[in-house]
Amino acid sequence: MHRQIEQPVYLNTAAAGLQSPQVVQTIQAHLQLESECGGYVAAEKVQLKLAQCRESLSRLLNCSPSEIALTDSASRAWQRILDCFNFQRDDIVLVSPTIWGGNYFTLLQLEKRFGIQVQCMPTEADGNLDLDRLKQQIQQKVRQQPKSRVRFMELTLAPSGWDAWQATGDIAQLARAHSIPLVVDASQALGQRELDVNDLGCDFLFASGRKWLAGPRGTGVLYARQSSTSHLCPLGLDQHTGFLKDDELHWLPDARRFELSESSVALRLGLGEAAKQTLSRQQAGESVLLKKLAADYRQLISEIPGFELPDLSGEPGAIVTFRHAVHSPVAVRDFLRQHHIEVGIHPRTYMPLHAPTQRLGDCLRVSPSTCTHNATGALRYFLEKLASL
Numbered sequence: 001m002h003r004q005i006e007q008p009v010y011l012n013t014a015a016a017g018l019q020s021p022q023v024v025q026t027i028q029a030h031l032q033l034e035s036e037c038g039g040y041v042a043a044e045k046v047q048l049k050l051a052q053c054r055e056s057l058s059r060l061l062n063c064s065p066s067e068i069a070l071t072d073s074a075s076r077a078w079q080r081i082l083d084c085f086n087f088q089r090d091d092i093v094l095v096s097p098t099i100w101g102g103n104y105f106t107l108l109q110l111e112k113r114f115g116i117q118v119q120c121m122p123t124e125a126d127g128n129l130d131l132d133r134l135k136q137q138i139q140q141k142v143r144q145q146p147k148s149r150v151r152f153m154e155l156t157l158a159p160s161g162w163d164a165w166q167a168t169g170d171i172a173q174l175a176r177a178h179s180i181p182l183v184v185d186a187s188q189a190l191g192q193r194e195l196d197v198n199d200l201g202c203d204f205l206f207a208s209g210r211k212w213l214a215g216p217r218g219t220g221v222l223y224a225r226q227s228s229t230s231h232l233c234p235l236g237l238d239q240h241t242g243f244l245k246d247d248e249l250h251w252l253p254d255a256r257r258f259e260l261s262e263s264s265v266a267l268r269l270g271l272g273e274a275a276k277q278t279l280s281r282q283q284a285g286e287s288v289l290l291k292k293l294a295a296d297y298r299q300l301i302s303e304i305p306g307f308e309l310p311d312l313s314g315e316p317g318a319i320v321t322f323r324h325a326v327h328s329p330v331a332v333r334d335f336l337r338q339h340h341i342e343v344g345i346h347p348r349t350y351m352p353l354h355a356p357t358q359r360l361g362d363c364l365r366v367s368p369s370t371c372t373h374n375a376t377g378a379l380r381y382f383l384e385k386l387a388s389l
Contacts (some may be wrong), residue, residue: 002009008340009378014160014188014319014367015344017214019274026273027216030266043265048126050265053272057221059279062196069222069258070268076186077222078103080258081236082110085151089115091140092150094134097123097354098159100185104352120353127162128314131170133371141145150339152181158188161321161346161365163298164314165189169374172201174262181228187211190221191278193287194316199245204227212318214369215266215274224255233257233360251381281370289370290318296379297366304387310360321346324389329364332389338386 010018034042054065069079078327085091093107097120107118122133138150153175158165168184176183184202189195197205202225209219226234233251240261242251251257278286297320302309309322324332329345332337336343344365349358368378 001171008342009382011352011366011368011378011382012344013212013214013369014365016210016217017191017212017369018389019214019216019270020277022277023215023270023273027266027270028267034266037263042354046265046269049269049272053268053275053282054114056272056275056279060190060195060275060282061223062198063223064226066254067223067226068350069224069272070257070263070271071206071259072218072221072263072267073220074101074206074208075220075259075376077220078185079106080222080234081204081206082106083236084229084232087114087116087151088149091116092210093118093120093152093154094131094138094150094156094180095119096121096156097127098162098166098351098357099154099353100158100160100187101157101352103154103185103348120182122152126311128164129165129166129171131174132223134171135174138174138180140315143280148182150178152183152203154185155202155265156188158186158192158319158346159354159362160188160350161319162314162351162354163294163313163316163319163321165309165317166200166314168200176201188317192290194282197223197225207272209271212369213271213274213278215271218264218267219271221271222255222258224258226254236260288372290368291316292317292369294320294366294370297368300379300383301366301386306389307386310356318367321360322366323360323363327389328361330387332364335389336382336385339381341382341385 007252028044030042054068057068058065065340087110093116095104095118111118112118122130122137124130141150153167155166155171172182181203182201183204186205186207188193188211190207201217205223207221209215209221210217230253238261241259242249243255298309301322306325307322308325333343333345344367346363346365348357348361
């Protein structure tokens with residue numbers, strides 16, 4: 001018997017969450033306003049709403065709205081953070097093994113241009129960070145390379161294609177002990193779980209707006225801790241973020257110095273609406289539901305002959321990666337699309353430093369969301385079609 005599904009099954013939140021009707025209406029309403037009075041006047045009319053956007057995002061991170069900057073992507077936020085550092089030859093940047101490939105490639109450009117050293121933190125056999133060796137590595141650099149500085153440590157909180165989250169407490173403590181700024185990539189974390197920048201111990205955090213927040217594409221978030229980053233400013237300033245006083249350059253004292261004024265106000269307002277809805281879902285216990293939903297998918301996929309999942313150590317998240325023993329990830333995805341099921345593909349190039357990902361190869365990726373998901377019906381339909389491959 002072939003089961004019918006009333007609407008497409010969308011299981012690709014890790015790439016882009018489905019925007020709610022309210023988010024779409026918010027964007028459309030501001031575009032209509034711009035068509036009536038022009039972009040600048042329309043922006044002036046919604047300054048309070050933009051402030052509320054930062055307020056909602058700050059509540060998701062438990063920080064001050066003055067520590068939030070709005071960007072057009074996580075990549076832009078990452079680049080703006082990098083702009084703050086006056087890199088010198090032999091400066092060291094320590095990165096986590098699950099760093100996103102695009103972020104790593106940018107660091108390689110800096111390595112080529114400025115002569116910095118990009119080094120992966122030591123790992124154990126399962127791919128998790130080896131904290132004892134990391135501590136020894138940092139202490140050894142202090143003793144043997146006094147002229148070299150560890151400029152910052154990058155930590156990817158929730159990997160893009162590996163199901164286990166990275167614990168942060170010991171790493172943040174180690175960074176603080178050696179006065180090393182900690183930069184957290186929360187692109188797959190913000191909206192998936194409740195976050196607190198004080199618990200994370202980070203100086204910077206950045207994330208995408210289009211994934212688990214279910215905001216529009218072309219939005220991102222940057223957090224800059226006031227107490228440790230107020231002296232840092234990105235290279236690019238404009239008329240709205242920089243100014244001259246007594247012939248000296250000054251910039252805004254809050255995180256808005258990381259923003260670019262030439263941006264889509266409509267998309268920023270859409271992100272604000274998405275953040276507000278995420279707050280409501282988290283207050284209703286969404287984080288627990290997402291984790292349970294992913295656990296169900298993980299267990300039931302493993303029971304279908306021909307499919308394999310990675311052996312995990314650490315705390316699992318809401319992303320499930322798996323492979324078929326014969327069919328390629330592209331072939332499986334295309335087969336599921338014929339049945340109105342959308343899943344993602346995670347190429348191993350997305351995490352080039354992560355040894356388990358390199359060994360496993362390209363994978364399928366399932367990332368359901370509670371706000372667009374009929375849990376029981378969608379799961380059964382997905383499993384039925386997957387088993388029929």
